[in-house]
Amino acid sequence: MKVTLKDIARETGYSISTISRVLSNVGKISPKARDEIIQAAKRLNYPVSRIAGQDIPGKQQNIALVTDFHEGEFYASYYYGIDRAAAEEKVRIALLNVAEPRKNIKKFMSDLIAEKYFDGAIIFIPELIRQDYEDLMKIIPDHFHVVSNAMIENPLLATITFDGYSGGHQAARLFHEAGYQNVGIVKGPARKAESRFRYNGFNDFVSSVPEMNLVWECDGNFEFNSGVQSFYDLVESGNKPEAIFICNDLMASAFIDTAVANNVRIPDDIAILGYDDLPMCRNNNPTISSVRTDFKQLGTASIRSLKNRHPKEGQQHGVLSLIPVSIVERESISTKIEV
Structure with missing residues (x-):
């Protein structure tokens, strides 16, 4: 009964x-x-899961992973990393899709909180802008803790994400240490803060080294077709960068495939570095060097942030925590030998 x-x-x-x-x-x-x-x-x-905000010993926490579904290796790798972290942290994770998130996120979160099933939520919706987060802050109660994995400038919600600035900085440093002087970049969408951080990190390092020159820039959108088009934009520009930082792996793979089809040798003619170190990097020919983002580490940090907060603590407003990134070198980059 x-x-x-x-x-x-x-x-x-x-x-x-x-x-x-x-x-x-x-x-x-x-x-x-x-x-x-x-x-x-x-x-x-x-049902103890319906007792909101209570610290009940032995209760396994239920965490909602709120996102908008997209196909492709990036989202699959992200979900897989969060799921592995949840298993190790002994919490239940539920993947929840928000259709048209900018329109529906406020009602979606209101309904989710009203159900009193979840103890907290991780939100990963890169399309949201500051106004969307301001609207969310008005309806999220203090006892229901939320972490965002998407970067915005001056975040409102507690945000845990990758250090994109460091990723761009490391990319330029790698090119410098490998002997490349004239470099280029295929950027992500300018409206996304993460894209801007990657570009700024890369550009700041290049600008600090007198012998390095940023000779070519291209606006991308993180999609495959954007990587294809960026190759043709490079050819049309007449610029000849020795190495190019392409700000996600999908665009990098598309650029390399198109370059090889046009008899451009990678890395002999152009060295390429991607971003995220997705499985495609290991399967591409040539294999792709990439900035590695550890999704399991991101998941662990996010889940622990939710687990370790007492219900009466309230939200952690504006706290930004950055997960470090590193570089995995493969065939798409070689040390430039001076003759």
């Missing part, structure tokens, strides 16, 4: 409205009444 609030009221002598406030963690209730109601709820086997 399903346990109801009326059963808990009969057991404790408190009113249904008082019990509802305790189980929803709203309003001012005396510690004695709160404890009696929670203990009675557990004795009657009222």
Whole structure:
């Protein structure tokens, strides 16, 4: 038989409205009444996952991974990394899709919180802008903790993401150490903060080294066709960079395939470095050097941030934590030998 609030009221002598406030963690209730109601709820086997904001020993936490589905290796690798982290951290993770997120995210999160099933949420929706986060802040209660994995400047929600600036900086440093002087970059969408951080890190290092020159830039959009088009844009420009940092692996793979089809030798004619180190980098011919982003490490940091916060702590507003990145060198880059 399903346990109801009326059963808990009969057991404790408190009113249904008082019990509802305790189980929803709203309003001012005396510690004695709160404890009696929670203990009675557990004795009657009222579903503990529906007791909002309570630190119940032994309870396995339920975390929502809120995103908008996209096909391709990036999202598959991201989901896989979060899932592996959840298994190690002994939490349940549920992947939830938001269609048309800029239009629907506020209602979606309101409904999710009202269900009282999830203890917190990880949001990864790169399309959201600052106004969307401001709207979310108005409807997320303090006891329901949320972490974002998408970068925006001056974040509002607690944000855990990769250090894109360092990734771009390391890319330029690698080219410098390999002996490349004239370099280029295929950027991501300018509207995305992560794209700008990668570009700024790369450009800042190049600008700091007198013998390096950024001789070619191309606007990309993180899609395969953008990588194809960037090769033809390079040919049309007449510029001849010795090495190009392409700001995601999908564009890098497309650029390399198109270059090889046009009798350009990689890395002899142009060295290529991608970003994210997706499985395609190992399977491409030639294999692709890439900035590695560890999705499992990202998932672990995000989940621990949610697990380790007490329900009464409230939200961590504006806290930004960066996960370090590294470079995996493969066949698409070689040390330039001076003759």
